[in-house]
Amino acid sequence: MRNCIIIFLYLGKNMANKKITNYKSGRHFLQVPGPSNVPDRITQAIANPTIDHRGPAFSELVLNIIPRVKKIFNTDSPIMIYPSSATGSWESSIVNTLSPKDKIMMFDSGDFALKWKIVAERFGLEIAYVPCDWRAGIDPNMIEKLLKEDKKQEIKSVMVVHNETSTGVANSMKEIREAINQAKHPALLMVDAVSSAFSIEYLQDEWGVDVTIAGSQKGLMLPPGLSFNVVSEKALNAHKKASLPKSYWDWSDVLPSNETGFYPYTPATTLLFGLKEALIMIEEEGMENMYKRHYHHSQAAQIAVKAWGLENHCSIPKKSSHTVTAVKLPENHSANNLRSVILEEFDMSLGTGLGKLMDKVFRIGHLGSFNDLMLLGTLSGVEMGLEIANVPYNKGGVQAAMSYLISNKNN
Numbered sequence: 001m002r003n004c005i006i007i008f009l010y011l012g013k014n015m016a017n018k019k020i021t022n023y024k025s026g027r028h029f030l031q032v033p034g035p036s037n038v039p040d041r042i043t044q045a046i047a048n049p050t051i052d053h054r055g056p057a058f059s060e061l062v063l064n065i066i067p068r069v070k071k072i073f074n075t076d077s078p079i080m081i082y083p084s085s086a087t088g089s090w091e092s093s094i095v096n097t098l099s100p101k102d103k104i105m106m107f108d109s110g111d112f113a114l115k116w117k118i119v120a121e122r123f124g125l126e127i128a129y130v131p132c133d134w135r136a137g138i139d140p141n142m143i144e145k146l147l148k149e150d151k152k153q154e155i156k157s158v159m160v161v162h163n164e165t166s167t168g169v170a171n172s173m174k175e176i177r178e179a180i181n182q183a184k185h186p187a188l189l190m191v192d193a194v195s196s197a198f199s200i201e202y203l204q205d206e207w208g209v210d211v212t213i214a215g216s217q218k219g220l221m222l223p224p225g226l227s228f229n230v231v232s233e234k235a236l237n238a239h240k241k242a243s244l245p246k247s248y249w250d251w252s253d254v255l256p257s258n259e260t261g262f263y264p265y266t267p268a269t270t271l272l273f274g275l276k277e278a279l280i281m282i283e284e285e286g287m288e289n290m291y292k293r294h295y296h297h298s299q300a301a302q303i304a305v306k307a308w309g310l311e312n313h314c315s316i317p318k319k320s321s322h323t324v325t326a327v328k329l330p331e332n333h334s335a336n337n338l339r340s341v342i343l344e345e346f347d348m349s350l351g352t353g354l355g356k357l358m359d360k361v362f363r364i365g366h367l368g369s370f371n372d373l374m375l376l377g378t379l380s381g382v383e384m385g386l387e388i389a390n391v392p393y394n395k396g397g398v399q400a401a402m403s404y405l406i407s408n409k410n411n
């Protein structure tokens, strides 16, 4: 009898040490590089009742939003807002400007570049898929060389992912534009700015971008569900001759309608309420401040990675993304195991490795509605996770990031 009681006491004690609940206290850390955290102000704006999308209040809303979104892209060009994921506006960029069997140039610079290429393949385009080092991104000299070799100027479009969210590498659009100019090539320039626009300076007109693709759930702080096409006059001219089949995406339907504050179908009304609030927030912060904030957080994250003795997946420091840091794990260590330990122990989601980087890297999103302490909380979760998951690392990454943030407080 006495023995039994001792055994029960022992079992009871053991169970108290085990987690017997899935309850997570406090706020989940959503640190994937999109969708990003949605601030309460935006959540509340979205909670407004749906309105008549054919009524005057709705057109007033859209006409208020469009010029302000243009400012963020630094453009006077027309802009369309689709109720879709960014993948939809990839498709839109293709079907609106190209014809079957057209030649285009794309770059094997990461997993999003690859996914965009698959969309182009499905439309039967002929793709010059330029090899790249996923750790270094696109080499502008290569663009110049290849375009110069295209003597008959058959390439209709050069298609670039500005900030490769899968690799943590940001390409220089200024240099890419210069390369196209040097080659005196008339190809359109289409840019996936899904994880750069709203966080990294984006100069649509100055860079001569013909079609920009963007989404709502990264730097813009909104939930997923809106995407953008910003189109130049040259792109609109190409559109007139483009014969790929299209319906939902057809600029000829969407553009005139959007420009009068309406849609040819039922739009995502409540997300547009959220967009209006996001624009107010961006204007309150100021775009320069917003860019600096993203820059400093990326630097602090990279400093932490270095202090841990781990490698930034991006091998060229000046091309390191300001919105996402992809971290390589040492050989024979699983990035996904680390991620699941961190999710389990600290209720934080980090980005998985995509495509050929699966299990080899994890990605820290530091974009959108974000601040110093959110970054430090994120880095603390990583540092504790490295310890628990038995990944070899040096302590002091969080400390190094803190020192950086303090010393750059007013820069």
Ligand SMILES: *Cc1c(COP(=O)(O)O)cnc(C)c1O
Residues within 6 Å of the ligand: 034, 084, 085, 086, 087, 088, 112, 161, 163, 164, 165, 192, 193, 194, 195, 215, 224
């Ligand atoms: C997230 C992302 C996409 C895809 O966006 P969806 O909204 O998921 O379709 C495309 N390109 C880049 C660079 C991205 O980061």
